[in-house]
Amino acid sequence: MIPSIYFSVFLSLIPIILLLRLRRRKLSNKLPPGSLGIPFIGQSIGVLRAMKSNKLEKWLDERTRKFGQVSKFNLFGTPTIFLRGKVANKFIFTNEVGGFGNNLPESMRRIMGSRNILELSGDDHKRVRGALMTFLKPEVLKKYVGKMDEEVRNHLKVHWQGKSKITVMPLMKTLTFSIMCSLLIGLESGKKRETFVIYFMEMLEGMWSFPVNLPFTRFNRSIRASAKAQNMVRELIREKREALEKQQASSSEDLILSLISITDEDNKPALSDKEIVDNVMIVMLAGFETSSILLTFLVRLLADDPVVYAAVLREHEEIAKGKESEEGLTWDDLSKMKYTWRVANETLRITPPLLGGFRKALKDLEFEGYLIPKGWQVYWAANMTHMDESIFPNPSKFDPSRFDQQTPVPPFCYVAFGGGPRICPGYEFSRLEVLVTIYYLVTSYNWKLCLKDNSFIRDPMPVQNQGLPILIEPKKNF
Numbered sequence: 001m002i003p004s005i006y007f008s009v010f011l012s013l014i015p016i017i018l019l020l021r022l023r024r025r026k027l028s029n030k031l032p033p034g035s036l037g038i039p040f041i042g043q044s045i046g047v048l049r050a051m052k053s054n055k056l057e058k059w060l061d062e063r064t065r066k067f068g069q070v071s072k073f074n075l076f077g078t079p080t081i082f083l084r085g086k087v088a089n090k091f092i093f094t095n096e097v098g099g100f101g102n103n104l105p106e107s108m109r110r111i112m113g114s115r116n117i118l119e120l121s122g123d124d125h126k127r128v129r130g131a132l133m134t135f136l137k138p139e140v141l142k143k144y145v146g147k148m149d150e151e152v153r154n155h156l157k158v159h160w161q162g163k164s165k166i167t168v169m170p171l172m173k174t175l176t177f178s179i180m181c182s183l184l185i186g187l188e189s190g191k192k193r194e195t196f197v198i199y200f201m202e203m204l205e206g207m208w209s210f211p212v213n214l215p216f217t218r219f220n221r222s223i224r225a226s227a228k229a230q231n232m233v234r235e236l237i238r239e240k241r242e243a244l245e246k247q248q249a250s251s252s253e254d255l256i257l258s259l260i261s262i263t264d265e266d267n268k269p270a271l272s273d274k275e276i277v278d279n280v281m282i283v284m285l286a287g288f289e290t291s292s293i294l295l296t297f298l299v300r301l302l303a304d305d306p307v308v309y310a311a312v313l314r315e316h317e318e319i320a321k322g323k324e325s326e327e328g329l330t331w332d333d334l335s336k337m338k339y340t341w342r343v344a345n346e347t348l349r350i351t352p353p354l355l356g357g358f359r360k361a362l363k364d365l366e367f368e369g370y371l372i373p374k375g376w377q378v379y380w381a382a383n384m385t386h387m388d389e390s391i392f393p394n395p396s397k398f399d400p401s402r403f404d405q406q407t408p409v410p411p412f413c414y415v416a417f418g419g420g421p422r423i424c425p426g427y428e429f430s431r432l433e434v435l436v437t438i439y440y441l442v443t444s445y446n447w448k449l450c451l452k453d454n455s456f457i458r459d460p461m462p463v464q465n466q467g468l469p470i471l472i473e474p475k476k477n478f
């Protein structure tokens with residue numbers, strides 16, 4: 001009796017199995033257009049050349065004209081599907097759970113540790129992200145405006161005061177790294193912070209190198225520097241745990257204290273020590289370069305555009321008028337800097353630090369009738385929607401009013417901070433550091449660009465020609 005039931009169930013399953021196999025065969029015929037080129041090399045040289053001459057957008061535009069919004073190509077030996085447009089953004093953001101995983105370059109994966117948030121998916125991603133957000137949410141960050149204010153003023157005293165010429169890009173990196181050291185890991189200025197900066201910067205040098213771990217390779221130096229920086233974070237964790245036990249610190253004082261204090265429903269630590277180390281490192285990495293690029297482009301813009309400069313200055317002078325000298329900024333002051341934040345968003349629309357991202361298909365997926373095979377890489381040029389005439393009319397024009405609250409940008413179109421479950425958790429943090437910095441710059445200094453050519457290349461983030469040197473002069477009331 002029982003075997004005959006099994007047999008009839010098996011018979012009834014045959015058409016379903018056949019249908020599924022047929023569908024798979026049909027899908028596999030529908031790979032997107034485009035060629036995979038010469039094995040391993042594919043289109044890699046064209047992409048690298050376009051990045052170095054800041055023509056990646058043009059390269060991608062030409063590809064779209066030739067093949068449409070979905071095409072395939074070969075990047076360093078990995079078959080890759082290129083997607084762009086509003087519909088593609090929605091497709092990625094709504095398939096993050098189960099559909100796509102992040103696809104970090106091998107070098108980055110090995111340097112940054114296997115438990116960093118970019119490597120995690122599903123429940124692990126949700127748990128770690130939730131833990132990071134307990135410190136990065138506005139309700140907590142608002143308590144640290146004063147600390148950020150102090151870091152910016154101190155930076156200007158050390159690096160701007162008394163100078164007539166400075167180079168913006170490296171200084172903005174120093175500033176954003178200092179702010180993150182102070183607020184996120186409680187590493188105040190001094191010898192220890194300087195050592196951490198050295199290890200971190202050495203680590204960065206091999207981030208995009210070939211992952212050959214032999215003595216004297218760039219990758220090997222980077223791995224060693226990363227190990228030293230991680231050891232310092234481990235030591236900080238130990239010290240902070242001790243301070244918590246002795247009730248000499250509170251859980252919301254910085255990101256590390258917050259991460260070591262979070263427990264699960266069984267009252268056990270929500271994150272392992274390895275997860276804390278890997279995620280402190282990735283947050284530092286994700287946060288300092290992006291914000292410093294935004295600040296550098298803002299300095300360039302304010303020197304170049306007198307109308308925007310005048311409006312930004314007016315907003316900040318209005319706030320400065322109500323303050324005693326040496327009185328710091330408050331959370332309320334920042335909420336009045338609406339125009340400045342619109343200018344920052346418009347800057348990010350035109351020059352997003354990240355031009356998109358890589359994902360890996362975790363299963364066969366279908367987009368616009370094409371198959372994205374399981375295991376293939378997807379290069380998703382999210383920010384190409386920023387230059388789409390139908391979304392942002394006259395897209396090359398700098399116009400901060402695009403971010404007025406009266407005319408909200410449609411969903412999945414402005415994605416400088418990403419979207420969906422992986423949307424940037426550092427949005428509020430970067431908003432605070434940008435507003436505080438611009439306030440002190442425009443109220444304390446006048447500046448002029450030094451070079452005729454203030455263009456930039458992508459490596460893969462924007463890098464200003466010669467780091468953007470400027471001539472500076474303190475304002476009379478400074």
Ligand code: HEM
Binds near residue numbers: 353358417
């Ligand atoms: C102007 C400043 C910034 C920009 C434009 C920016 C942009 C982005 C974008 C586009 C993503 C999504 C990447 C993807 O989906 O593949 C992202 C993710 C992320 N960002 Fe930011 N970011 C900025 C500042 C920060 C800051 C200050 C921090 C930390 C305090 C931070 C931490 C992170 C982290 C940890 C992720 C990964 C989130 C996840 O995978 O769930 N970012 N950021």
